[in-house]
Every structure is written in structure tokens, then in C-alpha cells.
Amino acid sequence: MSFTLAIVGRPNVGKSTLFNRLVGKRLALVDDQPGVTRDLREGEARLADLRFTVIDTAGLEEATDESLQGRMRRLTERAVDMADICLFMIDARAGVTPADQVFAEILRKRSAHVVLAANKGEGSAADAGVIEAYSLGLGEPIRLSAEHGEGLNDLYSQLMPIADGFAERAQELAPDVDVSLDEDDEWDEDAPFVMPTAKKPMQIAVVGRPNAGKSTLINMILGEDRLLTGPEAGITRDAISLRTEWLGTHIRIFDTAGMRKKAKVQDKLEKLSVSDGLRAVKFAEVVVVLLDAAIPFEQQDLRIADLAEREGRAVIVAVNKWDIEDDKQDKLRALRESFERLLPQLRGAPLVTVSAKTGRGLDRLHDAIMRAYETWNTRVPTAALNRWLAGMVEAHPPPAPAGKRIKLRYMTQAKTRPPGFVVMCSLPDKMSESYSRYLVNGLRADFNMPGTPIRLYMRSQN
Numbered sequence: 001m002s003f004t005l006a007i008v009g010r011p012n013v014g015k016s017t018l019f020n021r022l023v024g025k026r027l028a029l030v031d032d033q034p035g036v037t038r039d040l041r042e043g044e045a046r047l048a049d050l051r052f053t054v055i056d057t058a059g060l061e062e063a064t065d066e067s068l069q070g071r072m073r074r075l076t077e078r079a080v081d082m083a084d085i086c087l088f089m090i091d092a093r094a095g096v097t098p099a100d101q102v103f104a105e106i107l108r109k110r111s112a113h114v115v116l117a118a119n120k121g122e123g124s125a126a127d128a129g130v131i132e133a134y135s136l137g138l139g140e141p142i143r144l145s146a147e148h149g150e151g152l153n154d155l156y157s158q159l160m161p162i163a164d165g166f167a168e169r170a171q172e173l174a175p176d177v178d179v180s181l182d183e184d185d186e187w188d189e190d191a192p193f194v195m196p197t198a199k200k201p202m203q204i205a206v207v208g209r210p211n212a213g214k215s216t217l218i219n220m221i222l223g224e225d226r227l228l229t230g231p232e233a234g235i236t237r238d239a240i241s242l243r244t245e246w247l248g249t250h251i252r253i254f255d256t257a258g259m260r261k262k263a264k265v266q267d268k269l270e271k272l273s274v275s276d277g278l279r280a281v282k283f284a285e286v287v288v289v290l291l292d293a294a295i296p297f298e299q300q301d302l303r304i305a306d307l308a309e310r311e312g313r314a315v316i317v318a319v320n321k322w323d324i325e326d327d328k329q330d331k332l333r334a335l336r337e338s339f340e341r342l343l344p345q346l347r348g349a350p351l352v353t354v355s356a357k358t359g360r361g362l363d364r365l366h367d368a369i370m371r372a373y374e375t376w377n378t379r380v381p382t383a384a385l386n387r388w389l390a391g392m393v394e395a396h397p398p399p400a401p402a403g404k405r406i407k408l409r410y411m412t413q414a415k416t417r418p419p420g421f422v423v424m425c426s427l428p429d430k431m432s433e434s435y436s437r438y439l440v441n442g443l444r445a446d447f448n449m450p451g452t453p454i455r456l457y458m459r460s461q462n
């Protein structure tokens with residue numbers, strides 16, 4: 001049973017550092033300057049045998065106006081509301097500041113479970129601050145050093161009993177077990193086939209160039225102002241994820257400004273951001289490549305779409321800002337033509353036009369995503385595959401390198417997400433590209449799998 005933990009606290013106290021340590025891979029951005037971590041970001045955390053979702057928040061600020069700081073505070077309050085447990089972090093070296101007191105007050109009112117952590121707790125410089133932390137009225141502070149990994153045992157001891165309480169309650173509410181998904185892209189003969197479960201949210205990444213409208217689209221899907229959009233340049237600096245229900249589908253959605261061109265934003269942040277975009281693709285099941293209708297299929301768009309295909313994701317191309325297109329029919333024809341020419345590896349993948357701003361076409365986008373996801377999960381029975389294979393071989397025999405014809409003995413589907421097939425044959429190394437392509441295109445057409453990446457593996461019997 002898992003729970004959600006939100007890490008809250010002033011900027012620069014070490015929230016992202018702890019988040020990174022818990023998540024174990026660098027999903028959040030750490031930097032010395034305050035306010036770098038501006039949005040909510042989510043990761044799957046591990047702490048000994050505990051597994052939970054952790055949310056890293058923007059800094060808690062006292063400002064309540066509509067400045068960036070004010071909005072950050074509102075975001076944080078929302079994170080608190082989303083979380084089962086709040087980890088309130090102060091900087092033990094700085095001691096308790098007036099801002100800490102204000103937000104301790106908010107947390108006492110707003111959150112059922114608050115765990116207090118005095119970070120930067122390594123060394124004697126932190127002694128006074130740790131003692132002072134008791135004055136916040138949130139119980140015994142955990143002395144942490146997020147940077148050095150100290151105090152995690154104590155964190156565990158405080159989280160454990162709370163987590164146990166959730167587990168008992170969840171067991172009463174839903175006694176069935178959770179099924180985990182096989183994320184592995186490699187063919188594994190022993191891996192059981194795992195049905196996609198309704199319980200796991202569908203993981204969607206929205207990728208595209210700066211200003212394509214990613215944040216606008218995600219806000220529209222979320223139905224609230226959870227992401228910061230606004231005049232500040234480079235505001236969505238790295239990949240963040242949010243969970244929501246969209247037209248009845250549980251999704252976890254990734255936003256990334258990773259394709260942001262170098263310039264404007266500082267170089268260091270920029271480099272981190274690009275890899276964040278790639279990480280979002282790796283993490284996602286479904287990748288929505290969002291294009292700007294005015295400048296579609298630019299180099300960057302093609303690169304990310306190709307990457308998503310090679311990573312084996314279900315890909316949907318969405319053309320945004322359709323509201324400002326005049327000659328929609330001609331434009332659509334031209335788009336389809338470019339799509340086919342520039343991204344042949346995605347032939348048959350959905351192309352949808354949307355307006356993130358007005359919300360038009362979002363229902364179609366949802367349907368396209370559902371269909372692509374289903375296709376991506378396609379399972380073809382072995383008997384049907386082998387009947388099909390016999391027909392394919394009869395219509396068009398495999399190559400005969402050096403006079404010896406390759407024999408295709410039988411085939412089976414080894415995996416889904418994306419569909420992967422194994423053909424048992426003689427001389428697998430001699431199989432030609434073109435014959436493999438013939439089989440893949442045949443599978444696509446005959447088993448109704450448009451647009452999804454299909455993997456075909458040739459194996460010999462022994």
C-alpha cells in the first residue's frame with residue numbers, strides 16, 4: 001500500500017536534495033539559487049521497504065499577492081492537500097525563521113500528518129537549530145542531512161507507523177492486490193504477460209518545442225491552474241508530473257520544457273532540462289508530440305517523435321493552435337502529407353488537431369490516446385499468429401541466402417507495450433531487412449495495429 005508524501009519548506013532548505021535521494025534518479029532540479037524548484041514534481045520513492053509517491057514543492061513563501069511567490073505558495077497548499085503526509089523541512093543551520101513559523105501554522109491547520117525535518121543537520125553548526133525546531137509545535141524534529149544521507153533511519157521510523165495505518169485502512173476498503181507492470185522492453189521468455197490494469201495511471205508525456213502550448217494543454221487537461229503558465233521566461237524548467245482523472249481515465253501526465261532551445265535561460269539549467277525531456281519520454285507509456293500549427297514538423301519535433309518511436313512508446317501527434325488556422329482543410333491535408341513523408345516510422349499513428357487554449361479537440365485527443373494505448377497493449381493469440389504466418393510465407397517465401405531457404409517454423413507474441421513477436425526460424429542471422437519489414441507491415445495491417453511500434457525478433461530453435 002502506498003501513500004503520498006509532500007516535501008514542503010522554504011526555498012533552499014534542501015527539499016530537492018531529499019527528493020532526489022528518495023527517488024534515486026535525478027528527477028528534480030537542484031541548484032543553489034532560491035526558487036529554482038518552482039513546480040510540483042512527483043517521483044516514486046523508496047525508503048528501506050517503504051514505497052511511496054513523493055511530491056517536491058515550490059518554496060513556501062509568505063507573499064500572498066499574485067506575484068510568482070504567491071502562486072508558488074498556492075501550489076504548495078495544493079500539494080499539501082494532495083498528500084497523505086507532509087514533510088516540513090527547515091534549515092537547521094539557519095534556525096527557525098519567521099517564514100517557517102507562518103507555514104508551520106498553515107500545516108498544523110491543513111495537514112493531518114506532518115513530519116518535521118531539520119535539514120543540513122550534519123555537524124555542530126546545526127545543534128541550536130534542531131533544538132529550536134521543537135518550538136514549531138509539530139513534534140520531535142528529525143535531524144536530517146539530505147546531502148549526506150544522514151537521519152534517513154529516523155525518517156523511516158516516523159513514516160512507518162503512519163504508512164501502516166494507511167495500509168490497514170486500504171486493506172479494509174480494497175482487499176484485492178495490486179498488479180505491477182512489466183516495464184522491461186527486452187524480450188524475456190519467462191516474463192508473464194501482464195494485463196494493463198485500471199489501477200495504474202496511464203503515463204503520458206507531452207513533449208514539443210517551446211511555446212507549442214504544452215503547459216496550456218496540460219492545464220486544460222488538469223482543469224485547474226496547477227502548472228505555472230505566465231510571462232516569466234523558462235518557468236517550466238524541467239519535467240514534472242501530475243496525476244489526474246481525464247474524461248474517466250486515470251493518468252499521470254508529464255510536462256517537459258525539455259525541448260527548450262538554448263539561450264534565454266542559463267546554460268546549466270538548460271542542459272539539465274533537455275535530458276529531463278528525454279527522461280519524460282523514457283518514463284512515459286504514451287507520448288503526445290505537440291506541434292504548433294504555424295510551424296509544424298521542425299527538426300526538434302522530428303527528433304523527439306523518432307526518439308519516442310525508438311523507445312517503443314505509443315505516439316500521438318497533436319497539432320495545436322488550430323483555432324487560429326483559417327484554411328483548415330488545406331492545412332490538414334498538408335500536415336498529413338508532411339507526417340507521412342517525414343515520419344514514415346510512425347505510419348498510421350494518430351494525428352489530431354487541437355486548441356489547447358479553447359479546449360476544442362481535446363475529446364478527440366483523449367480518444368486517440370486511448371486507441372493508441374490499446375493498440376500498444378495488443379495481444380495476438382499464438383494460433384492466429386501461426387495461421388497468419390503460414391499464409392504470409394506462402395504468399396511470399398523467405399529469402400534463400402546462398403541457396404538455402406530460411407525456414408520460419410512458428411511465431412508467438414513475447415511481449416506487449418509495444419507488441420513484440422518472436423519468430424523461430426533457421427538462420428536467423430541471415431534474415432533480410434526487407435522480409436522483416438514485410439512481416440511487420442503484415443502484422444500491422446492484419447491485426448489492426450496502426451501506428452504502434454512493433455518489435456520482431458528472429459530466433460533459432462536452440
Ligand code: GDP
Pocket residue numbers: 009010011012013014015016017018029030031032034035036037059119120121122144145146147148
Ligand atoms: P530546495 O530549494 O529547498 O529544494 O533546496 P535544494 O535541495 O535545492 O538545496 C539547496 C542547497 O542546500 C543546495 O546547495 C544543496 O546542496 C544544499 N543542501 C541540501 N541538503 C543539505 C544538507 O543536508 N546539508 C548541507 N550542508 N547542504 C544541503
Ligand code: GDP
Pocket residue numbers: 208209210211212213214215216217229230236257320321322323324354355356357358
Ligand atoms: P509551452 O512552452 O509549450 O509550455 O507553451 P505554453 O503553454 O506556455 O504556450 C505558449 C503560448 O501559446 C502562450 O502564449 C499560449 O497562450 C499560446 N497558446 C497555447 N495554446 C494555444 C492555442 O490552442 N491557441 C492559441 N491561439 N494560442 C495558444
